[in-house]
Amino acid sequence: MRLASFLVGLALAVLATSAQAQWVVDKASPDAFAIAGAEILHSETDFPVVGLAAQDLRDDLAAVTGKPPRLSTGAPSGKTAIVVGTLGRNPLIDGLVRDGRLKVGDLSGAWESFVIAVVDRPAPGLDKALVIVGSDRRGAAYGVYELSRAAGVSPWTWWADVKPRRRKALYVAADTRRFGPPSVKYRGIFINDEDWGLQPWAAKTFDPAYGDIGPKTYEKVFQLLLRLKANTLWPAMHEVTKPFNADPTNAALADRWGIVMGSSHAEPMLRNNVGEWKAGAQAYNYATNRQGVLDYWRERTKANGGYENIYTLGMRGIHDSGMVGGGDIDGQRALLETIFADQRGLIADHVSPKVETVPQAFTAYKEVLDVYRSGLKVPDDVTLVWPDDNFGYIRQLPNAEERKRSGGSGVYYHLSYLGAPLSHLWLSTTPPALVIEEMGRAWDLGARKLWIVNVGDIKPAELETQLFLDMAWDVERVRAQGADGYVEQFASDAFGPDRKAAIAEILAAHHQLNFERKPEHLQWFWGKGATPRSSPLSVEQADARLARFDALTAKLDGETARIPADRRDAWFELVQYPVRAAAAANHRVFDAEAFDRLVGERPDEARRRAAKARAADAEVAALTRRFNDEVAGGKWRGIMAVEPADGQWTSFRQRPFVAPAADATATRLTPSPPADTDVIVVEAETVRGDGWRRLNGLGRGGAVMVAGMVTEPSRTLAEPGPGLRYAVTLPAGAWSLDLDLLPTFPLNGETALRLAVSADDAPPIEVAAQRKVGDKAWAEGVLDGRLQVATGLTLCGGKRTVRVARLDSGVALDALVLRPVAGGCR
Structure with missing residues (x-):
């Protein structure tokens, strides 16, 4: 992270995140600022997101101290205050800067940067203030949430029910500073494949009056993004969900929260094709229906041009499919270059005539990467977004010439995926070490403009999502921590420092085992129409794997007994459910395979293993019912669905598990060729x-x-x-x-x-x-x-x-x- 010149000469605690900083402490020190009793002041002339963040700070401090501070846009009523605002939009802060009482140097004009400083006698009647000043609206908001995080409020306080530890007193050491700019300019998430979790939960549990993912749900998403220092959202886009922009309230609300809206690789110009294009898939063809498609894009550009957006350029099919029209790869390349020019014409007409100043991105996803490699000319100011292969391995990164482009490069990354060879939609098991390694490579090779991560339904990908976005905020700090250090810090923030090592050890073993084979990939087949087979593992090899899972769940149970009552919901959501469900998923598959292999020669042992498989299957169901019906008082009803959740997209989803019956006498699956043992x-x-x-x-x-x-x-x-x-x-x-x-x-x-x-x-x-x-x-x-x-x-x-x-x-x-x-x- 770059140290801005305005910090030179100040006595600073230059720490990358509040999780490590310890700059909000329980004991007083000379000239420290006492949070208890301080009111929160912000200005009516500031951006709406600053007031929204200030309200969250009031609630966060109330959760920590037990007493909500007063929140005001008027004159201070007490002797101490937390003053929050954007440079140039808060009269009190601007006065302190003008009088030389608050040193901000070149904060003005910086991107998403902020300072937190203790100021003595900042105004008549005020003895001391903690001033949080942002270079822009998001910088100010990030500063507010940074204070919350330093006080012990997790970014997942709502989304994973992580309760902060009560603290009798909070003090901020004098001259503490927090600052930017972030490592990556635009950082965010893509909500995708929401059919089996987020959409049914929103429609039936969180917002039944709306009956869908709508403003109430998106507001919680926007708040989460700011707590994670993200700034960009690609919204949910499957047919099951009402298009984001079909309700104008959503875009207006995103603007209030300071969120930059974009759209996925298959959705140019902020259009949600699945729900918005009505003329049929074959008519979505720029070669034969240029005017119809152009008018469709124009409508959205004109309606949303006043908001802060990143415009996806190019064209694919209606959903996640190849472009209709254009013919061979040379024809597709020529058509795409025409499309670029026309899309930029819409931006010039309805956003800004200085097109090069408007954020635009082109994602070379799936077959589009081959078109790009064939010599596609992308305008120099457009950000090239490089995809992974949907399983966490980035397919290509910018070369020396591409690193010179003014638009820079970015990455589109997956923690969840619906597609071949087999989907991974249920449990998020991408190892933190892989995220750090691949995104570190991207950073080193200049992909620093836009990072988007596909998080599926958000839950249960909390750890990996936070890691990705923390890295986008401060890449070098996360790389210095490494996967083990980062997971320890995550565990400490959620469950306390005394248990962090043990919890990190559990999660490390969980990621190791599931990296070898994900819980969604326990059938050995791929390709359309393929028949599932058993694994190539012998009974002994599979039992060795199950023994590792048993040792892991034994450690998990030991830690579960030590978790305080007020954090057990968070424990279940973040650790217990994913670890236990993955272990049970392995048991049901491999115990059932043991039945298949033993039923002819050792029928009694085979039936015992069949009973274990049925018990493991029942455990998966019971754990999932608990998640959906009991955790947090039923707050998450409908959020969790075991893969495969239904019979859709069967060509790249594993088949539903069928346990051996109690009286079964025959094998269920064709065996795979056995794995080597003499190696x-x-x-x-x-x-x-x-x-x-x-x-x-x-x-x-x-x-x-x-x-x-x-x-x-x-x-x-x-x-x-x-x-x-x-x-x-x-x-x-x-x-x-x-x-x-x-x-x-x-x-x-x-x-x-x-x-x-x-x-x-x-x-x-x-x-x-x-x-x-x-x-x-x-x-x-x-x-x-x-x-x-x-x-x-x-x-x-x-x-x-x-x-x-x-x-x-x-x-x-x-x-x-x-x-x-x-x-x-x-």
């Missing part, structure tokens, strides 16, 4: 090497080794980069050497991840893992959390040395896998 696995992280770094929290052994820094150029086989040397002792015979890699993508947009591999003193060979979204290797990679890559090398028994060296930066090595091969060793 030697050498974990990559067991050695160190210059030019390689250990990354904890990923891989099947708990860590991987990553080659080089992403800013380093590729190397040749003649001059490979630094290597890792592995000494292995093999039994007699011949052994093939394979590598397990993380299923990342090459940074340069090429098609392979490349390493140089050699055995003993032989010359190195190039090993290239091809990367093509949609093929079998990609599907297996995202479902398994690894790419299995053959090197073509055969090693003889005895003491051997294997060297793995860098050709391309960023390749993540998980393990060396050695398998016996027939034919002896020559």
Whole structure:
């Protein structure tokens, strides 16, 4: 985070977030500001969001101290006050700046920045004030929520029922400062696939009078975004939900809260095609119906042009489908360039004639990335938004020329996804280490303008959502913490510092186990019309996995007993439900598979395992009923649906689980080819090497080794980069050497991840893992959390040395896998 010049010379506590800062404390110190008894002052001439944040601060401090402070837009009535406002919009603050009583330096004109300072005798009758001043409307609001967070109020106080700890007194040390600008200019979330959680909950529980996701629900979303220092929303867009802009109240409310509105990769110009385009999918064709589509876009641009928006450019199909019209890839490229020009003409007419000053984005998602790679010319001031592959691995990042563009680059990332090869909509299990690694690569390669994360229904993706947005606010602080440190801090903020290490250990094991196979991916099939098969694991291999889950739930139960009563709702939502539900989901599948494999030879044991599978299935149902009907007094009724929640989109959703019947005598599923058992696995992280770094929290052994820094150029086989040397002792015979890699993508947009591999003193060979979204290797990679890559090398028994060296930066090595091969060793 950049330190602005106005902070030079001041005695500061330069701390990145209130979670770490400890700048609001329980004990008084010389010249400290006492929050107790202070009223909150803001100005009627300020932006509406400042008043909304001030109201939340009153409620937050009441929750912490037990007594709500007075909130006023008039003259102070007491001796101390918390004064909040935007520079240039609050007379009291502006007077302090003008008189030199409040030093703000170049805060004016900065993006989303703020100062928090203690000022003595700021006005007649006021002995002391805590002044929160923002460079703009969101900067002021962020400053207010920063104080709440420092006082112990979680951003998830409403959305996950995290109750703040009561504190008798709160003091702010003199000259404490909090500031920006953020690492990433536009940061936000995409509510997507809301059919199974957010929409039914909003329609039936939270806002039944409206009967849908509407202003009441969106106001809670806007508040959450500001608490997380986000500023952008792509709203819910499935057919089940009324389009965001069909109710003008939504856009007006977003403006009151200072939220920048955008729309998804498939929804140009703020239109929600699924609910708003009425002429049929084939008519949504710019090649044959230019005027009709242009008028459709014009209507929204004209209506919403006065608000703060990011305009999505380009065109895809009505929903998440390819563009209709244009023909082959060359025709699509030419048509898109025409579309860009026409869309920018609408912006010039209805937003600003200085089109280059209006935020615009083009997302090269799915097939659109191929069109972009074919030479598509995107206007220089438009932000290029790079997608992941829907499973957390970014497909491409800007090269040196793209980093020069005035519009910059961004990332569209997924924590939830409905699509092939199998969806992940139920439990959010993307490892924090993967988010930090991939978004860190994006930052290093210049993707710093817009970060959007698909959060599905918001719950239960709280941890991963906060991580993504905290990183967008201060990327270097989060990277310095690492996944383990970050999760510890999250646990401390929610449940107290005394339990943070134990809770972080539970969550680390949870993410490790589910990275190997997500709870939604426990059927081994992919592709349209494919028949589910059992796993390739033997009973013994599956039981070893279940034993790890059992050890995890035992730790979870121990911690559950230590959680105070007022935090048990939050505990269930953030930790207990996801960990227990994932464990039960694994038990029901693998105990049922044990029945299949044992029923012929050991029928009594098979029936015992069938009973365990049925019990696990019942536990998933009971946990989910508790979430929906009991937690927080029924507040979340309808929010949680177990995948698959229904029979829609069956080609990329697992089949409903069917447990063996009590009297079953036959297997249920066709078995998959068995997994190798006679293998030697050498974990990559067991050695160190210059030019390689250990990354904890990923891989099947708990860590991987990553080659080089992403800013380093590729190397040749003649001059490979630094290597890792592995000494292995093999039994007699011949052994093939394979590598397990993380299923990342090459940074340069090429098609392979490349390493140089050699055995003993032989010359190195190039090993290239091809990367093509949609093929079998990609599907297996995202479902398994690894790419299995053959090197073509055969090693003889005895003491051997294997060297793995860098050709391309960023390749993540998980393990060396050695398998016996027939034919002896020559």
